[in-house]
Amino acid sequence: MLFVHEFHQVVGTQAAAFEAAYRREWMPLLAEGDDARLAWYFDLAHGSGLAYRVVTVTAVANGPAYVRLAERLAGGDLRSWARRLDGLQHRSEGRVLTPLPWSPSPLPMAEIPTDGEIGESSLYMEDTMWPFPGKLREYVEAAGAVYRPSLGAEKARMHMDVTLGAETMPGAGRSPEVTLLQRLSSLDPLISLLTQDLPPEVTGPGSWMHQALDLRDRWRSRLLRTAPWSPLR
Amino acid sequence: MLFLHETHRVAGRHAADFEALLRDEWMGALARSDGTRLLWYLNHAMGSGPAYEVVTVTALADGTAWEELGGRMREGDLAGLSVRLDSYRHEVEGKLLLPVVWSALQEVDLASVPTEGAPHDLSVYMQDTGWPHAPLDEYLELWDRDYWRIMRQTPPERKLLDIQACFQVAHGSGLRPEAILMQKVVNFSTLGRLLTSAEEHDPATWPGTYMAKGLEIRDQWESKLLRTSSWSPLW
Numbered sequence: 001m002l003f004v005h006e007f008h009q010v011v012g013t014q015a016a017a018f019e020a021a022y023r024r025e026w027m028p029l030l031a032e033g034d035d036a037r038l039a040w041y042f043d044l045a046h047g048s049g050l051a052y053r054v055v056t057v058t059a060v061a062n063g064p065a066y067v068r069l070a071e072r073l074a075g076g077d078l079r080s081w082a083r084r085l086d087g088l089q090h091r092s093e094g095r096v097l098t099p100l101p102w103s104p105s106p107l108p109m110a111e112i113p114t115d116g117e118i119g120e121s122s123l124y125m126e127d128t129m130w131p132f133p134g135k136l137r138e139y140v141e142a143a144g145a146v147y148r149p150s151l152g153a154e155k156a157r158m159h160m161d162v163t164l165g166a167e168t169m170p171g172a173g174r175s176p177e178v179t180l181l182q183r184l185s186s187l188d189p190l191i192s193l194l195t196q197d198l199p200p201e202v203t204g205p206g207s208w209m210h211q212a213l214d215l216r217d218r219w220r221s222r223l224l225r226t227a228p229w230s231p232l233r
Numbered sequence: 234m235l236f237l238h239e240t241h242r243v244a245g246r247h248a249a250d251f252e253a254l255l256r257d258e259w260m261g262a263l264a265r266s267d268g269t270r271l272l273w274y275l276n277h278a279m280g281s282g283p284a285y286e287v288v289t290v291t292a293l294a295d296g297t298a299w300e301e302l303g304g305r306m307r308e309g310d311l312a313g314l315s316v317r318l319d320s321y322r323h324e325v326e327g328k329l330l331l332p333v334v335w336s337a338l339q340e341v342d343l344a345s346v347p348t349e350g351a352p353h354d355l356s357v358y359m360q361d362t363g364w365p366h367a368p369l370d371e372y373l374e375l376w377d378r379d380y381w382r383i384m385r386q387t388p389p390e391r392k393l394l395d396i397q398a399c400f401q402v403a404h405g406s407g408l409r410p411e412a413i414l415m416q417k418v419v420n421f422s423t424l425g426r427l428l429t430s431a432e433e434h435d436p437a438t439w440p441g442t443y444m445a446k447g448l449e450i451r452d453q454w455e456s457k458l459l460r461t462s463s464w465s466p467l468w
Contacts, residue, residue, distance in 0.1 A: 005405070
């Protein structure tokens, strides 16, 4: 399975229409076939970054299904939808992701909800990392062996789990690049992270933070809140 | 057919190693799959933009070929070469391109694309990338009606560019709205005049009223002067 990850700069006055275009049109249109499903619809959490930014993640069965979808949007039955969306966003920045070997298995395509049922929103921390040149494979291995298990440890500082770990496909974004979608199960540790300095045991020799500096020192975190109707939350 | 467009920010001290690896190892290794061929290897012309920047365009027969390429690079026969390429550059930014319906380039006969790196003359392309503030379709219609068709009618002695391809970015693989023209420079004297003559930039006179009309659709684009290497399969 592949994941089309899009970061949308939405026209502020059209924010509701933009969301409706995904909820009322994109999600059900994709559900008519087996090639793709809208998986997540996120708003960038207010107060944590740029305004009117939306992240959508569309699951696509495989490479041929991706090309069929791209061709429908470029010149087929979804072209008019794409044209209308152009009027609702300033622009979008997309990339296509493939799961890491140690990523939790995403839901099978057929099990991703398509009914837009309302539920409780969740908060995710999306981390995007850019390993040093030539260090992508080492970083992926270390993140799977050291970082991911640390999230589940008894003394874990953050209460969150990796929902999807992925790298960017060749020709569909930047490389080397790794993205982790992490679902928070508790807010208090996040508030501590935001308001307190990291203690030496978290940043000092022997820690993941310290060890991983051999592999990368650039990453970006985004706090993303699922829409109440987002298929996955 | 998909066209995988990559902009490589090469580490300056490894520029020669990077090009040699692409020419001597990567191009041939790619061609072990019938569905994948390196088409262009282009250096951003010195003095016209960023240093040590290389553009490559790779043809992919279909989505299966693209997915297969990803697997080969992650854990297959291209994994070792991918790590070496990565070590010679700061980063690479890629996008998948689909030809628009009126593009001269639609399909490439992959079996006929050279893979041996035989030396040839150099050529220069002007790659225009535009970001309209109107729907992408309106921009592509403008390019078709008021640019491509007019440029085709330009007499050979006045011709600057041969528009070889026009692409839009495949869904979710880059920016939207964005479109790209690959244009081969066919007359360097005319290019010189374009670079040095204010008159040539007058929106009312070049070409026709296209520049003025275009402002209704877009005012942001970037031209890159890209020079093929002496071994680039297409040039």
